[in-house]
Amino acid sequence: MQVSVEVQAWRGSIAESRHRLEFAAIDAEGRLHAGSGDARRVTSFRSSAKPFQLLALVERGHAERFGFSDEELAVMAASHTGSPYHLRLVTGILERIGLPETLLACGFHEPLDPESLADVRAHPEKRGPLYNNCSGKHAGMLALAVAESWPTEGYERQEHPIQQLARRAVADLCGIASDDLHTGTDDCGVVTFGLPLTAMARGYARLAAAMDGGDARERALHRIRTAMTTYPTATGGAARFSTQLMEATRGRLVAKGGAEGLECLGIMGSGLGLALKSLDGASRALPPATVALLEHLGEIHETERDRLASSRRPVIRNLVGREVGHLEAVVRSLTPA
Numbered sequence: 001m002q003v004s005v006e007v008q009a010w011r012g013s014i015a016e017s018r019h020r021l022e023f024a025a026i027d028a029e030g031r032l033h034a035g036s037g038d039a040r041r042v043t044s045f046r047s048s049a050k051p052f053q054l055l056a057l058v059e060r061g062h063a064e065r066f067g068f069s070d071e072e073l074a075v076m077a078a079s080h081t082g083s084p085y086h087l088r089l090v091t092g093i094l095e096r097i098g099l100p101e102t103l104l105a106c107g108f109h110e111p112l113d114p115e116s117l118a119d120v121r122a123h124p125e126k127r128g129p130l131y132n133n134c135s136g137k138h139a140g141m142l143a144l145a146v147a148e149s150w151p152t153e154g155y156e157r158q159e160h161p162i163q164q165l166a167r168r169a170v171a172d173l174c175g176i177a178s179d180d181l182h183t184g185t186d187d188c189g190v191v192t193f194g195l196p197l198t199a200m201a202r203g204y205a206r207l208a209a210a211m212d213g214g215d216a217r218e219r220a221l222h223r224i225r226t227a228m229t230t231y232p233t234a235t236g237g238a239a240r241f242s243t244q245l246m247e248a249t250r251g252r253l254v255a256k257g258g259a260e261g262l263e264c265l266g267i268m269g270s271g272l273g274l275a276l277k278s279l280d281g282a283s284r285a286l287p288p289a290t291v292a293l294l295e296h297l298g299e300i301h302e303t304e305r306d307r308l309a310s311s312r313r314p315v316i317r318n319l320v321g322r323e324v325g326h327l328e329a330v331v332r333s334l335t336p337a
Contacts, residue, residue, distance in 0.1 A: 082111020
């Protein structure tokens with residue numbers, strides 16, 4: 001089934017701008033159930049790769065060795081908001097492995113969390129890599145380096161064993177040859193991967209379908225998914241659509257967004273994976289497009305849709321807080337189901 005997805009921005013009765021999206025809906029065997037005209041578009045996986053970048057730590061038994069909780073695993077797969085809650089989780093991971101935050105290679109950026117943002121602006125001396133939304137991922141990578149007795153210096157570089165393991169995990173789970181993965185450098189310094197939306201969706205289908213009674217890889221995927229869906233706030237935060245989506249569906253969906261307008265999710269039950277990309281990189285298009293697409297595919301319950309009503313039709317406000325417009329997704333079938 002070919003489907004078109006776009007999001008229109010309305011200012012009053014004025015159609016002001018439009019975001020076009022490409023997507024793929026794939027099962028774990030790689031069968032395309034629905035997609036846009038360019039469902040095989042190659043783009044960057046960015047932070048949507050985090051569950052798979054975490055895989056080696058769990059699969060090799062090191063999460064159990066260090067006694068990491070599911071809440072701590074969730075923040076390792078997170079793009080968090082830098083809230084005090086997230087800082088405590090990441091600090092606890094670093095204390096467990098006996099390393100200082102200065103070894104985090106992700107750098108500082110201002111947190112999304114209002115409390116933390118006010119704090120670092122009032123006290124600039126507090127600025128550090130803990131506030132980076134990827135600090136949990138980096139702490140998990142340092143834990144893997146310690147567990148394997150690998151160098152902690154340069155753990156973010158492409159040639160380091162940690163990044164090589166992540167590359168192989170992404171390739172395997174997404175059903176693509178490792179040599180066919182494009183690579184670049186993410187804003188946080190680690191390797192990011194370029195692959196088709198169909199491959200990303202297949203990886204999330206695998207994540208959704210993973211069973212606790214399978215082999216080591218299946219069990220690791222199952223635990224990572226359980227961590228993310230049980231602790232959606234640790235995986236993101238109050239401002240994150242992926243968190244809102246997992247909360248609204250009570251963990252029936254596992255979701256992780258990426259920079260430049262990417263949202264990936266796995267649907268338990270149907271076992272489908274979805275990868276949705278806003279072509280202009282605008283993340284504001286993702287909530288209405290994702291909810292509308294789930295409705296179109298029959299993959300969202302009525303109560304879940306009601307909980308996501310504000311995401312389905314986000315309002316646009318002006319500088320004094322007055323509602324002046326809204327975003328609206330339009331999803332159309334171009335071929336029969």
